[in-house]
Amino acid sequence: MKIYDDKHIKNVVFVGAHNSGKTTLAETMLFEAGLINRRGTVENKNTVSDYHEIEHERGNSIFATPLHTEWRNFKINIIDTLGLDDFIGEIISSIRVADTIVMVLNAQHGVEVGTEIIWNYIDKFHKPTLFVINQIDHINAKFEESLKSIKKLVGKNAVQIQYPLLLNGAQCIIDVLKMKMYKFKPQGGKPEKLEIPKDQMEWAKELNNELIEKAAENDEPLMELFFEKGTLNEDEMRQGIKAGMLNHELFPVFCVSALNDMGTGRLMGFIDNVAPSAADLTPEQSIDGEEIIASKENPTVLFIFKTVYQPNLGQITFFKVISGEVKLNDKLINSRNDETEVINQLFIMDGKDRQPVNKLTVGDIGATLKLKYTETNDT
Numbered sequence: 594m595k596i597y598d599d600k601h602i603k604n605v606v607f608v609g610a611h612n613s614g615k616t617t618l619a620e621t622m623l624f625e626a627g628l629i630n631r632r633g634t635v636e637n638k639n640t641v642s643d644y645h646e647i648e649h650e651r652g653n654s655i656f657a658t659p660l661h662t663e664w665r666n667f668k669i670n671i672i673d674t675l676g677l678d679d680f681i682g683e684i685i686s687s688i689r690v691a692d693t694i695v696m697v698l699n700a701q702h703g704v705e706v707g708t709e710i711i712w713n714y715i716d717k718f719h720k721p722t723l724f725v726i727n728q729i730d731h732i733n734a735k736f737e738e739s740l741k742s743i744k745k746l747v748g749k750n751a752v753q754i755q756y757p758l759l760l761n762g763a764q765c766i767i768d769v770l771k772m773k774m775y776k777f778k779p780q781g782g783k784p785e786k787l788e789i790p791k792d793q794m795e796w797a798k799e800l801n802n803e804l805i806e807k808a809a810e811n812d813e814p815l816m817e818l819f820f821e822k823g824t825l826n827e828d829e830m831r832q833g834i835k836a837g838m839l840n841h842e843l844f845p846v847f848c849v850s851a852l853n854d855m856g857t858g859r860l861m862g863f864i865d866n867v868a869p870s871a872a873d874l875t876p877e878q879s880i881d882g883e884e885i886i887a888s889k890e891n892p893t894v895l896f897i898f899k900t901v902y903q904p905n906l907g908q909i910t911f912f913k914v915i916s917g918e919v920k921l922n923d924k925l926i927n928s929r930n931d932e933t934e935v936i937n938q939l940f941i942m943d944g945k946d947r948q949p950v951n952k953l954t955v956g957d958i959g960a961t962l963k964l965k966y967t968e969t970n971d972t
């Protein structure tokens with residue numbers, strides 16, 4: 594496993610209504626990165642994320658499952674959550690450790706009750722969020738209606754980065770940040786990158802202008818630059834979009850077909866280059882009200898967001914490194930009960946698969962075994 598520094602780690606949490614396609618999207622992202630050779634499906638009960646017996650029986654996710662993918666020199670940790678609101682606790686603790694929330698929608702339905710319930714929590718935690726309208730391949734997909742339903746939910750701060758287009762039967766995505774068209778083969782994967790067709794140019798430019806204005810709004814110097822030049826270049830737009838996401842005032846909207854592997858590479862590229870990382874977020878506070886700066890040089894702080902008991906392993910504790918680094922054999926004190934815990938084992942987890950590692954740095958997510966005094970939500 595390649596070692597990634599804190600500037601090249603992004604934590605995203607997939608949330609969204611039941612059956613929107615979160616687990617399929619996660620699977621496709623691992624496949625696109627070459628981390629798995631075969632793409633599993635929920636129907637075949639062989640996805641990396643839905644690995645519990647009960648998930649196979651019921652055909653949907655029941656637990657929040659940590660996974661990771663790697664895309665162009667970045668490590669993207671994914672937590673694939675569940676769409677059923679009766680286990681909302683798993684979703685809330687995952688939201689807490691997200692740098693960016695990826696809200697997945699089914700293009701057949703747009704915003705659903707589940708979407709609204711989860712949105713209320715995201716809003717409360719003020720987390721950077723992007724929307725992904727999935728299943729654009731579906732015969733009943735309604736992209737424009739889905740987009741409208743997002744705008745109804747979050748207001749005019751939802752801004753379109755892409756829209757789907759069928760061109761002579763080929764699925765395409767027009768991207769108004771890159772001002773390019775991606776054209777996909779029926780089996781998806783790497784698209785052809787083309788100029789935007791003439792008959793789409795006017796509409797694409799209008800959306801591009803909207804995006805530029807929105808990006809400029811969130812950053813004072815960018816606003817001045819925008820007034821001076823009347824436009825922004827792609828890097829400046831990225832900077833403004835990131836600022837807007839951090840202010841919780843700009844919500845980019847993407848479109849994909851997770852099932853047919855269309856648009857997932859571009860989405861990962863955006864997560865790499867634009868989505869905030871742990872160091873960009875408002876620092877967490879200690880119980881004494883002190884800010885915990887997300888820096889490698891600071892003392893080690895871990896936040897526990899999940900504990901599970903697995904018959905062959907015992908207790909597995911999942912954590913995010915809030916500051917410093919955690920190494921094998923580190924002794925850490927639980928701030929709730931002052932008990933000392935020894936980190937005897939360290940792993941990166943992808944569903945049921947464990948990869949042992951010697952250390953994890955600030956901003957990363959990992960797991961350890963057999964802690965004695967530590968529960969979910971402990972530090």
Ligand SMILES: Nc1nc2c(ncn2[C@@H]2O[C@H](COP(=O)(O)OP(=O)(O)OP(=O)(O)O)[C@@H](O)[C@H]2O)c(=O)[nH]1
Nearest residue numbers: 611612613614615616617653654676728850851852
């Ligand atoms: N046509 C089409 N179907 C999709 C797409 N993505 C997912 N599906 C199907 O939608 C169903 C639900 O997909 P999942 O990935 O399990 O959705 P989920 O959001 O993880 O569902 P929960 O975990 O229950 O909330 C499955 O039958 C998928 O094959 C897509 O892009 N296009």
Ligand SMILES: [Mg+2]
Nearest residue numbers: 615616653654
């Ligand atoms: Mg799922």
